[in-house]
Amino acid sequence: AQSVTQLGSHVSVSEGALVLLRCNYSSSVPPYLFWYVQYPNQGLQLLLKYTTGATLVKGINGFEAEFKKSETSFHLTKPSAHMSDAAEYFCAVKNQAGTALIFGKGTTLSVSS
Amino acid sequence: KAGVTQTPRYLIKTRGQQVTLSCSPISGHRSVSWYQQTPGQGLQFLFEYFSETQRNKGNFPGRFSGRQFSNSRSEMNVSTLELGDSALYLCASRESSGPEETQYFGPGTRLLVL
Numbered sequence: 001a002q003s004v005t006q007l008g009s010h011v012s013v014s015e016g017a018l019v020l021l022r023c024n025y026s027s028s029v030p031p032y033l034f035w036y037v038q039y040p041n042q043g044l045q046l047l048l049k050y051t052t053g054a055t056l057v058k059g060i061n062g063f064e065a066e067f068k069k070s071e072t073s074f075h076l077t078k079p080s081a082h083m084s085d086a087a088e089y090f091c092a093v094k095n096q097a098g099t100a101l102i103f104g105k106g107t108t109l110s111v112s113s
Numbered sequence: 114k115a116g117v118t119q120t121p122r123y124l125i126k127t128r129g130q131q132v133t134l135s136c137s138p139i140s141g142h143r144s145v146s147w148y149q150q151t152p153g154q155g156l157q158f159l160f161e162y163f164s165e166t167q168r169n170k171g172n173f174p175g176r177f178s179g180r181q182f183s184n185s186r187s188e189m190n191v192s193t194l195e196l197g198d199s200a201l202y203l204c205a206s207r208e209s210s211g212p213e214e215t216q217y218f219g220p221g222t223r224l225l226v227l
Contacts, residue, residue: 032212043117043203043218051213090156098212099169100146101205103156 002027002093006104014112019078021107023091032094033074035065039087086111114140117206117219125225131192134222138185138206145187147179150201162187163210199226
């Protein structure tokens with residue numbers, strides 16, 4: 001069965017520092033992987049997704065993620081954090097039937113000046 | 114295009130009551146999914162509808178039900194509310210049924226059960 005583990009429920013960085021949010025997945029079929037962001041009192045916004053092809057995926061707001069099959073990882077990075085990046089981030093994998101997203105527990109990103 | 118809309122945005126009910134939440138997908142999207150978000154359990158899949166048919170259902174009791182109309186709008190109903198049903202209920206739509214398709218989420222309905 002598919003599952004997602006996000007390492008670190010809370011990550012704190014300084015403005016301008018590298019952002020690294022970790023995600024490992026388990027999947028019995030080639031995975032479809034997603035990163036979503038949630039700002040307070042809002043729904044989820046897609047940052048980026050991996051389906052097939054290029055393993056380095058670029059998303060919105062300067063974020064990118066690399067699919068590493070050998071490590072079953074899909075970590076999210078951003079070279080330079082902005083205050084506006086403070087939010088909760090969710091990694092997700094499609095279930096085997098492709099009909100539902102299975103989410104990790106989420107990582108809250110705090111950015112200090 | 115307008116995004117996914119959900120009504121109402123906030124709702125307060127008491128135990129034992131029932132509630133109906135509404136979701137209007139992005140125009141042209143035929144698939145609607147529902148998720149429950151709580152601090153303890155995180156984001157959990159409730160069910161998905163495609164062209165008025167339920168295609169998949171998560172591990173929730175029968176008190177949770179849904180339906181989809183011919184215009185793709187969807188409703189979910191929770192009967193005999195329990196305190197543990199307090200949550201943010203998120204609706205998501207996508208254009209087709211392919212697994213690679215992006216699901217676009219609405220702002221959610223926050224339900225508080227007293």
